[in-house]
Amino acid sequence: MTATSKTIQQPKDFGFDADALALKDVAEKFFQDNLPTQKLHALVAHDSNLEHGTVSRWDADLWQQIVDLGWLMVSVPERVGGMGMSAVAVATLVEQAGRAALPGPLVPTLNVSYILGACGTDNADAALSLICEGSTFSYAACNKSGSWEHDTSDLVIEGGKLTGEVHFVQDAQKVDYFLVNAKLVNDNQGVDTTLVAVPANAEGLSIMPNAIIDLTRDQARLQFDQTPIENQQIVSAPGKALEALRLATPALLVTISADICGAAEWQLQTTAEYARTRKQFDRNIGFFQAVKHPLADFMIAIDLARSHLYNAACAIDFEPEKAEQFARMAKAAASDAAAFGSKKSVQLHGGIGFTWECFVHIYMKRQLHSQTLLGDASHQRAKLAELILSQS
Amino acid sequence: MSKNAKRDTPEQEEFRRYCRDWLASNVPAAPNFKPLKNGAEVATQQHLEYYSVWQKSAYDAGLVGCDYPVEYGGGGRTHCQSIANQEMLRAKTPILPGAIGLGMAAPTIFFHGSESLKQRLLPKLLSGEELWCQGFSEPGAGSDLASVQTFAERRGDKWVINGHKVWTSTAQFATWMILLARTDKSDKYNGLTYFVVPIKSELGKSVTVRPLIKITGETGFNEELFDDLEIDDAFRLDDVGKGWQVAMTTLAHERGAGPLTTPMSGGQGLAEDKDSKPKSERSEFPLIKLAQHCVRNGEPAIDDPVIRDKVMNMLIRQVGIKQNRRLRRVPGLADSQRLTLQDKLLGTEYLQDSAALALEIEGPAGTLSNFDSAAPDNGMWPLAYLSSFGGTIAAGTSEIQRNILGERILGLDKSK
Ligand SMILES: Cc1cc2nc3c(=O)[nH]c(=O)nc-3n(C[C@H](O)[C@H](O)[C@H](O)COP(=O)(O)OP(=O)(O)OC[C@H]3O[C@@H](n4cnc5c(N)ncnc54)[C@H](O)[C@@H]3O)c2cc1C
Numbered sequence: 001m002t003a004t005s006k007t008i009q010q011p012k013d014f015g016f017d018a019d020a021l022a023l024k025d026v027a028e029k030f031f032q033d034n035l036p037t038q039k040l041h042a043l044v045a046h047d048s049n050l051e052h053g054t055v056s057r058w059d060a061d062l063w064q065q066i067v068d069l070g071w072l073m074v075s076v077p078e079r080v081g082g083m084g085m086s087a088v089a090v091a092t093l094v095e096q097a098g099r100a101a102l103p104g105p106l107v108p109t110l111n112v113s114y115i116l117g118a119c120g121t122d123n124a125d126a127a128l129s130l131i132c133e134g135s136t137f138s139y140a141a142c143n144k145s146g147s148w149e150h151d152t153s154d155l156v157i158e159g160g161k162l163t164g165e166v167h168f169v170q171d172a173q174k175v176d177y178f179l180v181n182a183k184l185v186n187d188n189q190g191v192d193t194t195l196v197a198v199p200a201n202a203e204g205l206s207i208m209p210n211a212i213i214d215l216t217r218d219q220a221r222l223q224f225d226q227t228p229i230e231n232q233q234i235v236s237a238p239g240k241a242l243e244a245l246r247l248a249t250p251a252l253l254v255t256i257s258a259d260i261c262g263a264a265e266w267q268l269q270t271t272a273e274y275a276r277t278r279k280q281f282d283r284n285i286g287f288f289q290a291v292k293h294p295l296a297d298f299m300i301a302i303d304l305a306r307s308h309l310y311n312a313a314c315a316i317d318f319e320p321e322k323a324e325q326f327a328r329m330a331k332a333a334a335s336d337a338a339a340f341g342s343k344k345s346v347q348l349h350g351g352i353g354f355t356w357e358c359f360v361h362i363y364m365k366r367q368l369h370s371q372t373l374l375g376d377a378s379h380q381r382a383k384l385a386e387l388i389l390s391q392s
Numbered sequence: 393m394s395k396n397a398k399r400d401t402p403e404q405e406e407f408r409r410y411c412r413d414w415l416a417s418n419v420p421a422a423p424n425f426k427p428l429k430n431g432a433e434v435a436t437q438q439h440l441e442y443y444s445v446w447q448k449s450a451y452d453a454g455l456v457g458c459d460y461p462v463e464y465g466g467g468g469r470t471h472c473q474s475i476a477n478q479e480m481l482r483a484k485t486p487i488l489p490g491a492i493g494l495g496m497a498a499p500t501i502f503f504h505g506s507e508s509l510k511q512r513l514l515p516k517l518l519s520g521e522e523l524w525c526q527g528f529s530e531p532g533a534g535s536d537l538a539s540v541q542t543f544a545e546r547r548g549d550k551w552v553i554n555g556h557k558v559w560t561s562t563a564q565f566a567t568w569m570i571l572l573a574r575t576d577k578s579d580k581y582n583g584l585t586y587f588v589v590p591i592k593s594e595l596g597k598s599v600t601v602r603p604l605i606k607i608t609g610e611t612g613f614n615e616e617l618f619d620d621l622e623i624d625d626a627f628r629l630d631d632v633g634k635g636w637q638v639a640m641t642t643l644a645h646e647r648g649a650g651p652l653t654t655p656m657s658g659g660q661g662l663a664e665d666k667d668s669k670p671k672s673e674r675s676e677f678p679l680i681k682l683a684q685h686c687v688r689n690g691e692p693a694i695d696d697p698v699i700r701d702k703v704m705n706m707l708i709r710q711v712g713i714k715q716n717r718r719l720r721r722v723p724g725l726a727d728s729q730r731l732t733l734q735d736k737l738l739g740t741e742y743l744q745d746s747a748a749l750a751l752e753i754e755g756p757a758g759t760l761s762n763f764d765s766a767a768p769d770n771g772m773w774p775l776a777y778l779s780s781f782g783g784t785i786a787a788g789t790s791e792i793q794r795n796i797l798g799e800r801i802l803g804l805d806k807s808k
Binding site for chain 1: 529532533534535536539558559604605606607608609686687688689690696698699744748751752755756757758759760761762763764766767771774777778781782784785786789790791794795807
């Protein structure tokens with residue numbers, strides 16, 4: 001990510017160069033071949049007992065292929081050995097993963113790579129090298145009430161020990177490391193928001209899985225009890241963590257929005273296919289405007305959300321001072337499209353849509369989860385208003 | 393005296409007093425599982441036993457089936473079921489498990505069954521000793537119910553049934569099924585005939601019942617395969633070829649628009665606070681409490697003006713539905729059919745939208761299921777949201793309900 005303050009114009013094509021388009025095609029084909037919905041269903045929905053909502057279901061072999069393709073380091077800067085691809089390229093990769101509802105810490109790891117990239121310290125670069133080697137990360141910052149702000153973590157580092165609880169940590173059972181947001185008690189007894197990299201098997205760390213509705217993710221509460229923190233684990237520069245998080249925020253919003261857009265396209269295509277083939281009253285149900293119009297509306301909503309998505313991603317690289325406001329728009333548009341489309345995808349399938357065997361529920365549940373990550377649509381609009389109104 | 397009581401006929405007044413006396417000492421203790429809100433939710437043997445005992449005792453006391461004639465096991469009263477319903481609701485009794493029997497099969501049998509069928513079937517249906525299920529939908533026939541293909545072939549005074557029914561609530565516990573079958577392939581609507589068929593006694597023989605898993609991961613609806621099920625002609629309702637008309641009686645009652653009042657109770661599942669203080673809008677409306685408890689941007693969610701607006705909008709909808717029901721009962725003021733046909737749509741979409749709003753209020757905690765101890769409101773909202781699609785799909789989808797309103801009430805052209 002180039003955090004230049006000089007304003008450059010956004011290119012007309014959003015910056016979709018040959019590399020970005022090639023990545024999109026490769027990813028699309030990869031997920032079609034390796035994670036068709038049938039396989040996803042067998043992987044995450046073979047067990048319908050909600051009591052097992054704490055189980056992390058994923059295909060470790062498939063994940064290894066993704067690591068081997070280098071997709072964890074697409075957004076890692078080239079100077080530390082990453083691929084340093086544009087944000088639009090990353091967005092289009094994530095879209096394809098979202099379309100396949102990929103279980104695995106792709107978005108969490110990409111997000112951490114953006115935060116580490118914004119930290120710009122040697123320690124952060126060392127952590128980025130771990131990502132290049134295939135290690136996975138998840139960002140841990142939420143307090144108990146699930147705050148979407150960056151400065152509300154309840155974790156404290158004092159005397160080299162990390163203590164406290166952090167909530168709603170994504171894919172916590174799958175990742176190798178957590179990027180932890182904590183308050184470091186400094187020499188003057190003040191506190192500085194600080195980012196530290198903590199291995200998942202660290203001393204004093206308990207991972208307490210949540211029972212969740214989304215079958216394609218896992219989520220947990222982390223409990224730190226006097227976890228020792230060495231200096232080289234501190235990845236943010238003193239007093240600069242919030243600044244790094246602010247810089248990375250557009251990218252975090254872009255990745256989750258991309259996931260939502262991809263999943264929404266699956267919902268649209270699957271439901272349209274059903275409407276083209278399911279017959280009632282001697283007609284394919286798509287004949288009826290009560291079926292046709294919501295599908296058309298959903299399509300429009302997805303395309304608007306994708307346009308916002310690429311605009312925001314492009315701004316990250318070409319118009320950074322606008323990136324946050326565009327990314328807030330993208331997340332709001334994507335979340336609303338998903339809420340509407342998920343509802344229609346179940347409703348328009350009729351009775352079969354109400355069953356576990358039908359695939360649409362997997363996506364509805366993933367979308368419900370994604371909608372709330374990093375703030376739902378009304379939160380994004382509230383933040384957008386703050387941004388717009390603070391401009392003179 | 394409640395407002396309702398003021399308009400009672402002498403028979404109703406006496407019956408109301410009787411119900412109150414009986415209910416004062418006969419409402420069973422709450423079960424040791426989470427109380428159910430309607431009969432279609434019966435899912436375990438434990439549920440079945442608890443609620444069947446209740447239905448039998450309410451039936452024996454005369455509170456269930458009071459308007460049915462005595463010779464069919466009823467109470468032989470006039471317009472008294474609504475009184476019993478009001479009093480059972482007020483006393484927060486458990487729900488009645490035989491909802492499909494009471495609400496759909498009983499009125500259909502009453503209006504279309506032979507004398508001997510009524511005498512044979514209604515008493516145990518009303519008492520809840522025999523449960524019923526509704527075998528209408530098929531894989532290829534849902535909204536277009538008249539396209540059912542399950543075939544009944546006449547052989548002397550027997551019928552031999554082959555076919556596949558699906559989405560059948562509570563079939564796993566049912567003794568009987570009301571069945572819409574095809575008896576003539578050449579005529580869509582006039583080629584249908586309506587039967588009552590014994591399924592429990594045929595299980596493992598000519599009837600297979602397979603559980604289907606719902607979007608929530610729960611069981612509760614089923615599919616059934618009929619493989620040469622042979623039944624007596626005596627199990628036919630009304631004439632051969634009149635199945636569609638008979639089915640309309642069932643559907644009218646399913647949608648609460650039939651002439652017979654369905655026995656209903658079920659205050660218990662809804663009762664949270666036991667004190668009998670008059671309820672305020674606020675205490676009856678769970679989203680307010682939820683929004684007070686959940687924190688958004690560091691403040692109680694209810695202080696967020698956007699959430700506040702959405703919650704109030706939902707409250708207005710909830711009150712609107714109640715007043716809509718009230719309006720429909722005032723003769724001469726409004727078209728009662730027009731209002732009645734809106735009720736299912738209003739109610740089911742309200743439940744769906746309010747559950748979606750609850751998830752929004754909960755924010756990240758809305759990702760947690762009912763098996764997570766940190767979930768607000770015991771994790772009921774994600775499940776409520778998923779379950780709400782049962783409401784907007786079953787018994788005529790929302791899309792079909794809108795077609796019905798446009799076509800039957802407004803006289804718009806038929807879309808089919
Ligand atoms: C929880 C649950 C319980 C049920 N219990 C029972 C039961 O006990 N017994 C029983 O017999 N059935 C039961 N059903 C079945 C239910 O009645 C059917 O699912 C319903 O009628 C829809 O039919 P379908 O599933 O075939 O969907 P379809 O009819 O295939 O509908 C698919 C979509 O197309 C739309 N559509 C179809 N036709 C039109 C049209 N003309 N205009 C506009 N839109 C249209 C529908 O609204 C829907 O969105 C149950 C269903 C559910 C979900």
